[in-house]
Amino acid sequence: MQYLFLIYGNEQAMLSAPKETAEKTMAAYAAYTDAMTKAGVLVGGNRLRPTSSASSVRVNNGKPQVLDGPYAEIKEQLAGYYLVDVPDLDAALSWAARCPGAERGTIEVRPVWPRGE
Amino acid sequence: MADNGQARETAERIARRHYGKLVAFLAARTGDVAGAEDALSDAFAAALLDWPKSGVPQIPEAWLLTAARRRIIDMNRRKATGEKGASHLELIARELRALEINADRTQIPDERLRLMFACAHPAIDPAIRAPLILQTVLGFDAVAIGSAFLISPAAMGKRLVRAKSKIGQARIPFRIPERTEMHERLDSVLEAIYAVFAEGWSEPTGTDVRRREWTEEGIWLGRLVISLLPDEPEALGLLALMLYAESRRRARRSPDGRYVPLQEQDTALWDEALIDEAETLLRKASAIQMTGRYQLEAALQSAHVVRRKTGRADWxxxxxxxxALFAVTGSPVVAVNRAVALAQTRGAAAWLKALDALAKEEKLADYQPYWAARADLFAQLGNISAAGEAYCRAIGLERDSAVRAFLQEQQAALSVLAKKT
Known part of the structure; x- marks a missing residue:
């Protein structure tokens, strides 16, 4: 069963963190990613560029409309994601709890809707 | 016709006794709680049609399981499209077939505790856990649950449906938690069981049969947990607590239905066998040396029932x-009860001080026992008008008519007291 981890955090705080802190965070993420790979649960994942680089698109009366910025302005922003494949929600939650981003932000865990269901 | 009635009775009896077991068994395999419930209710309907004609089968459980299995496979066939769906369906069909063969010969394994742990999972909204257990394990409908938890049946129904589909879609596992996580998980299961019991307990006369059953179901669930987890001190404590309460059922009301406060109950009406069982459970729990809320509450009961031997509760x-309980819960409600105990051990002055310290607690503004305690205290101190006002608040807050009548009598007795002084 696949689950998507959506990593939300305070983008401003992350971007303005001192270099040393940022490096520590990156190292923690590298170790976390490595652990998931070695456990054979990682399907994919990426860090995302800040919301200042986001564009949002919707089609209105057949015409695509592009807006500068992320879909929703909220206190915490989507900073990255992982896609994992584990037996059940407990396994997914225990991996999510280990994510370095869970310490300061929130990891939303969403089951993937299997094809054909 | 007599046969029909008998078959119906048998089906209903089996439905009541085996419902949770069959739901748990099916849902643990398919991951689909609502589907298991639907399939079973169809199976029971089929039994009511078939059994009067063909007779009650030798192993009714196995018959019901077979009927429910067919229904589940039918439902899945209609739902599943695409290759993945088909292979999943095949898997379920094979597993259900295997269990059908087994059901004829062996006992169906009891997986109700697994189901309870799924319902009380941290990923399920805490407020819906107890109602969910009531529905899935005990088969209560949304109307009964809604009225107990003061939520409209429609809203309750919606929340139950959402919780059940979350169990399936997020794939919440049906398993007994590991030791390291047991503590937190078991807490919600015990909380749900206690909520079931307390709901039934709030209907003391037993006139409402359905409610009366809830206390039985609560105790039954408590026993189930103990049978599977015999060394969990809080589970032992909760069962002891429920048994102590149950042991006093007959003493809580006079023959004409009037409320009898604990201190005035006739100890001859207490159920000795239940008290003995509770004491044994509590001793076993204490020996494990991991104290907790339920053990403490059971210990309180134990200190009260000492009165049957010594003539006085161990204040x-x-x-x-x-x-200790206040240290664990920090609850103002506990503080009120503690103040009442102080009245016995240290006299009215200490009592007044303890109650006054609580005067600013907002939570207590609509807590009946707080106002009753104040009224009682003022009456003892001879402050009749303050006592009268406090009784008035207490009466206005009580929902049990027998308790209300009792408080009204106490209030009326004040005027007699006033004349004397």
Whole structure:
């Protein structure tokens, strides 16, 4: 069963963190990613560029409309994601709890809707 | 016709006794709680049609399981499209077939505790856990649950449906938690069981049969947990607590239905066998040396039932236990009860001081026992008008008519007291 981890955090705080802190965070993420790979649960994942680089698109009366910025302005922003494949929600939650981003932000865990269901 | 009635009775009896077991068994395999419930209710309907004609099968459980299995496979066939769906369906069909063969010969394994742990999972909204257990394990409908938890049946129904589909879609596992996570998980299961019991307990006369059953179901679930997890001190404590309460059922009301406060109950009406069982459970729990809320509450009961032997509750112990309980819960409600114990151990002055310290607690503004305690205290201190006002608040807050009548009598007795002084 696949689950998507959506990593939300305070983008401003992350971007303005001192270099040393940022490096520590990156190292923690590298170790976390490595652990998931070695456990054979990682399907994919990426860090995302800040919301200042986001564009949002919707089609209105057949015409695509592009807006500068992320879909929703909220206190915490989507900073990255992982896609994992584990037996059940407990396994997914225990991996999510280990994510370095869970310490300061929130990891939303969403089951993937299997094809054909 | 007689046969028909008998078959119906048998089906209903089996439905009541085996419902949760069959739901748990099916849902643990398919991951689909609502589907298991639907399939079973169809199976019961089929039984009511078939059994009067063909006779009650030798192993009714196995018959019901077979019927439910067919229904589940039918439902899945209609739902599943695409290759993945088909292979999943095949898997379920194979597993259900295997269990059908087994059901004829062996006992169906009891997986109700697994189901309870799924319902009380941290990923399920805490407020819906107890109702969910009531529905899935005990088969209560949304109307009964809604009225107990003061939520409209429609809203309750919606929340139950959402919780059940979350169990399936997020794939919440049906398993007994590991030791390391047991503590937190078991807490929600015990909380749900206690909520079931307390709901039934709030209907003391037993006139409402359905409610009366809830206390039985609560105790039954408590026993189920103990049978599977015999060394969990809080589970032992909760069962002891429920048994102590149950042991006093007959003494809580006079023959004409009037409320009898604990201190005035006739100890001859207490159920000795239940008290003995509770004491044994509590001793076993204490020996494990991991104290907790339910053990403390059971210990309080134990200190009260000492009265059957000594003629007086062990108030010194009660005060100590309330201290410990307050340290665990920090609850103002516990503090009120502690103040009442102080009245016994240290007299009215200490009582007044303890109650006054609580005067600013907002939570207590609509807590009946707080106002009753104040009224009682003022009456003892001879402040009749303050006592009268406090009784008035208490009466206005009570929902049990027998308790209300009792408080009204106490209030009326004030005027007699006033004349004397």
């Amino acid at each position: 010194a112990a009660i005060e100590r236990i309330y201290d």
